[in-house]
Amino acid sequence: MAMYLVTLRRSGPRWDPARPVEEQLDWSAHAAFMDGLVASGFVVLGGPLADERRVALAVEAESEGAVRATLARDPWSGSHLEVDTVEPWTVRLDGRRPA
16 A cells, blocks of 8 residues: 545534634534544544644545545545645654554
């Protein structure tokens, strides 16, 4: 499998900028979905960028289409998050230690 970097943007009519992420509508469903992607090994690393409007994910997938199809199943897809870009990422340095 190839490594990809996926950038997501918070958007849509259901995102409330006045509320923290954990207080957004359907947070529990989104969090459970994302935890499942981590447990399955699809998401390797992820989290919001400094502006708190974008999220970066490093994922393992076969193709851009597979990334987009998987993220489309997120309960927040289209309402709170949209995929901006899916870029191939060649990892040449990896400081993570095997467990």
